[in-house]
Amino acid sequence: MYNPVFSLKNVWFSYLGRFPALSGVDIDIKSGQKVSIIGANGSGKSTLLHLLDGLIFADSGEVNFFGMKLGEESFNDNEFSIDFRRKVGFVFQNPDVQLFCPTVKEDIVFGPLQLGLPKNQIQSRLEKLVFTLGIRDLLERSPNQLSIGEKRKVALASTLIIGPDILILDEPTAGLDPLTTRHIIDLLIDENISGKTIITSTHDLHIVGEVSDIVYVFGADKKIARFGDADDILNDTHLLAANNLVHIHSHRHKDKIHIHPHAHLDHHTEEHQNEKR
Amino acid sequence: MKRKSRNNGFVERSLSGVLSFLKNSLYAEEYASRRGFMQSLDQRIKTLSFILFIVAILLTKDILIVLALYLLCLFLAYISKIDLGFFLKRTWVFIPLFSLFIAFPALFSNFTPGEELFSFKAAGLALVITRPGVLSVLLFVLRVAAMVSFSVLLSITTRHFDLLKVLRIFGIPQAFVMIMGICYRYIYLFIGIIENTYFAIKSRVGTYMHYKKGQQVVGWNIAFLWVRSCRLNEEVYKAMLSRGYSGEPMVLDDFKVRWKDWLWLAFTGVTVICIIRFFR
Ligand SMILES: Nc1ncnc2c1ncn2[C@@H]1O[C@H](COP(=O)(O)OP(=O)(O)OP(=O)(O)O)[C@@H](O)[C@H]1O
Ligand SMILES: [Mg+2]
Numbered sequence: 001m002y003n004p005v006f007s008l009k010n011v012w013f014s015y016l017g018r019f020p021a022l023s024g025v026d027i028d029i030k031s032g033q034k035v036s037i038i039g040a041n042g043s044g045k046s047t048l049l050h051l052l053d054g055l056i057f058a059d060s061g062e063v064n065f066f067g068m069k070l071g072e073e074s075f076n077d078n079e080f081s082i083d084f085r086r087k088v089g090f091v092f093q094n095p096d097v098q099l100f101c102p103t104v105k106e107d108i109v110f111g112p113l114q115l116g117l118p119k120n121q122i123q124s125r126l127e128k129l130v131f132t133l134g135i136r137d138l139l140e141r142s143p144n145q146l147s148i149g150e151k152r153k154v155a156l157a158s159t160l161i162i163g164p165d166i167l168i169l170d171e172p173t174a175g176l177d178p179l180t181t182r183h184i185i186d187l188l189i190d191e192n193i194s195g196k197t198i199i200t201s202t203h204d205l206h207i208v209g210e211v212s213d214i215v216y217v218f219g220a221d222k223k224i225a226r227f228g229d230a231d232d233i234l235n236d237t238h239l240l241a242a243n244n245l246v247h248i249h250s251h252r253h254k255d256k257i258h259i260h261p262h263a264h265l266d267h268h269t270e271e272h273q274n275e276k277r
Numbered sequence: 278m279k280r281k282s283r284n285n286g287f288v289e290r291s292l293s294g295v296l297s298f299l300k301n302s303l304y305a306e307e308y309a310s311r312r313g314f315m316q317s318l319d320q321r322i323k324t325l326s327f328i329l330f331i332v333a334i335l336l337t338k339d340i341l342i343v344l345a346l347y348l349l350c351l352f353l354a355y356i357s358k359i360d361l362g363f364f365l366k367r368t369w370v371f372i373p374l375f376s377l378f379i380a381f382p383a384l385f386s387n388f389t390p391g392e393e394l395f396s397f398k399a400a401g402l403a404l405v406i407t408r409p410g411v412l413s414v415l416l417f418v419l420r421v422a423a424m425v426s427f428s429v430l431l432s433i434t435t436r437h438f439d440l441l442k443v444l445r446i447f448g449i450p451q452a453f454v455m456i457m458g459i460c461y462r463y464i465y466l467f468i469g470i471i472e473n474t475y476f477a478i479k480s481r482v483g484t485y486m487h488y489k490k491g492q493q494v495v496g497w498n499i500a501f502l503w504v505r506s507c508r509l510n511e512e513v514y515k516a517m518l519s520r521g522y523s524g525e526p527m528v529l530d531d532f533k534v535r536w537k538d539w540l541w542l543a544f545t546g547v548t549v550i551c552i553i554r555f556f557r
Contacts, residue, residue, distance in 0.1 A: 055515045078523070085521040092519075096466055097512040102436075102458045111520035140310070144465045162520065 003067035004028045005166055005197050006052055011061035013047055021047040023222045024061070029199065031165075034192050036211050036230075037201040039218030040244035045201040046093055048218075049168050052199065053090040086115050089164030093171050093201075095151035099143035104135070104154050107143060111162045122161070129157045132187070148175045156184065166197040173204055185210055205245060208234060217243055308433045313357030315434035322538040324443045326545040327431045333549040334423045339556040340416050347423040350430060357434050367433075368426045383417070384410045463509065 006029040013022040021044045029035050037045045050056045051063060054070055063070045065084065075081045089111075092098040101107040108129070112122045130136045133153045143151060152172065159167070167188070173181040185207055192198050200211045208215060208230055215233045219225035219242075226239055233239065240246045309316060315323060334346055354364045384406050391409035432440070441457050 050515065053519055055518060081523065082521065085519070090519045092512070092516055094512070097509065098516045100459050100463075100513050100516060110517075110522075114521035114523065142465070144469070158520070 003064075004030050005033075005066065007062075007064045007067075008051075008058075009062045009064075011051065011058045011063060013044075013051060013056065013059050015047075017059075020222055022051070022058075025224055027216065027224070027227075029197065031197055032192070032195055034198045034211055034213045035200070035216070036208055036214075037199070037216050037218060038203065038205070038208060038233075038243075038245060039201075039225075040220060043218035043220060043243075044222040045218055046170050049090070049170050049199065049201055053088055053168055054084060055090075082115055085111075086162060087164055088166045088168065089159040089162050091155050091159045091167070091169045091172055093174070095148070095155040096143070098155040098158065099151060102142060103139070104141055104143060104146070105139040107154060108139075108158045108161055111158060115162060117162075125161050125163065129161055133157050149177065149180050152176060152184070153180075156187075160191075164196070166199070167191060168199045170201050171203065172200060173202065173207055181207065203245070205234065205240070217245075219243055308357075308359055309436045311358045313359070313434070315353060315357035315430065317537070318541060319534045319538045320435055320439045320443050322534060322542050323435065324431065324440070326542055327427050329545050329549045330427050331424050333552045334420050334427075337552050337556045338416070340412070340419060342552055342556050343416065343419045343423055347419060347426060350423060350426040354426075354430050357430070359430075359433065364426075364429070364433075368422070368429050381414070383414050459513070463513075 006027065008025055008027045011022055011025045012020075014020040025044075025048065027048075037048060039045055047056070051058060054065075054075060057063075057070070057072050068074070075084070099107045101110055105126075108126060109122055112125070130139065133156065135150070135153055135157060138146060138150060138154060143154065146154065152175070156169075156172065169188070172184055172188070176184065181204075188198055188200070188211055198211060200207075202208065202211070212230045214227060215230050216227040217225045217233060217239060225243060226233065226236075237246060318326075330346060330350075334343055337343060351361065351364070355361060385404055391407040394406050394408050394411060396403065396405040441454050444454055
């Protein structure tokens with residue numbers, strides 16, 4: 001029987017039993033797929049990803065990992081726990097949370113050390129990652145001293161070094177300059193080509209097309225508003241506007257003020273031309 | 278008007294003063310990351326050798342030996358690319374504090390009887406300064422100076438977290454060292470948050486802020502920080518779990534002992550044994 005990597009059935013979750021964060025979510029994620037989650041602030045994206053990584057557990061409904069139910073009890077089994085943590089890697093939205101060691105190097109090797117990878121393997125993976133991400137100069141520094149972009153790269157390295165089959169990334173490109181964004185997206189695409197499942201949450205519609213075979217749009221009601229092909233979703237301006245994913249821009253042309261939605265997809269010039277009609 | 282602006286200045290100065298003091302004392306990594314002699318040694322060997330020197334200073338009664346060790350320390354500071362002016366300032370701030378006041382009475386015949394050097398009358402008391410008195414005070418002050426200098430040299434040429442790791446060779450549990458490390462990391466983050474909040478408020482209220490308001494801001498900040506720290510605590514724990522933490526942290530032991538370290542240790546050991554053997 002074929003099992004999806006993750007399969008969620010009618011999942012509900014609330015923080016402290018009071019603050020609802022997911023209200024009935026169904027998702028199936030197949031191995032090797034690129035999936036992205038988009039939605040306004042507070043729509044439950046991070047909560048969903050934490051749930052997939054087994055950091056929190058559903059109040060009701062089912063979360064299955066390769067057909068096996070994920071619950072608090074499953075992680076009491078040490079063998080399963082180590083196996084799961086080796087297979088699933090998570091990059092947190094806030095790199096300050098993820099980088100808790102006093103130096104960058106210690107942070108990067110934290111995961112593989114806990115998971116009992118052999119020392120020489122850790123060393124060789126470290127070398128490789130440090131090279132691809134261009135972070136050699138940062139190794140001996142404290143995460144405190146890094147810029148946001150550098151922190152994100154280090155956070156990514158600290159997850160990639162585990163060598164997970166499934167990569168979950170919570171807004172991996174927030175606050176990055178275009179070139180660094182490009183670099184990280186290329187890296188993710190390479191990982192995907194080598195067979196990894198990539199699950200990303202983002203606000204950045206620019207990257208959605210590249211990092212998704214399937215897009216899930218989360219609504220303010222903390223449910224899936226729609227899901228489907230990246231192209232279909234990105235062309236549905238109504239849907240995007242209804243979910244705070246389109247900026248309303250106002251421009252001054254000569255002495256007239258134009259107000260129009262701006263989906264961050266096309267370049268300004270194209271939209272202006274459309275407007276002139 | 279004048280009073281108010283002085284108040285404002287006080288809040289501002291004390292706040293940024295405290296912040297920069299915290300930052301500097303927590304984070305004096307600048308010297309630790311220079312490429313000098315002390316920085317190139319293995320942390321454990323370095324700590325051990327400094328402890329040996331301090332033992333030698335405590336045991337010898339010869340002023341010249343203590344003076345020689347003090348000069349050695351200055352020389353070590355010099356070859357570790359440490360600005361001597363900075364080093365002397367940093368050490369001599371502490372020395373009078375610890376030594377002169379304690380040692381002062383020992384100058385006088387009442388405490389140290391012996392050959393008279395100098396005598397005078399103060400407040401109806403005849404005070405006699407004795408030669409052994411002067412010598413013992415001199416020895417004491419020099420000892421303190423040398424010990425303080427060695428400790429300061431160790432602390433400024435070693436990353437603070439590495440010093441923590443050295444604790445492990447004295448049998449302090451791994452988990453404890455790790456928690457200290459995490460605290461160390463986040464205290465700094467919090468200092469940054471306070472600083473930024475303060476700047477944000479300042480940019481909105483302008484440079485003028487009544488001191489009452491200033492106090493409120495500080496109070497509010499601390500409350501805010503508390504909430505932040507609880508939330509952070511939870512999130513950091515998740516981040517550790519996510520990367521396979523299961524209650525017993527594993528840490529990379531990247532101490533490296535090379536022939537240079539053994540040579541240095543041998544030099545220290547021989548020197549200290551000679552001092553203890555011949556100059557006690
Ligand atoms: N630790 C928490 N305690 C209480 N409520 C929380 C907590 N974390 C999140 N929430 C609430 O859960 C809901 C979903 O939050 P979540 O962080 O999943 O949103 P998000 O889609 O990731 O938002 P963003 O785009 O801002 O990252 C929000 O209404 C939020 O207020
Ligand atoms: Mg989020």
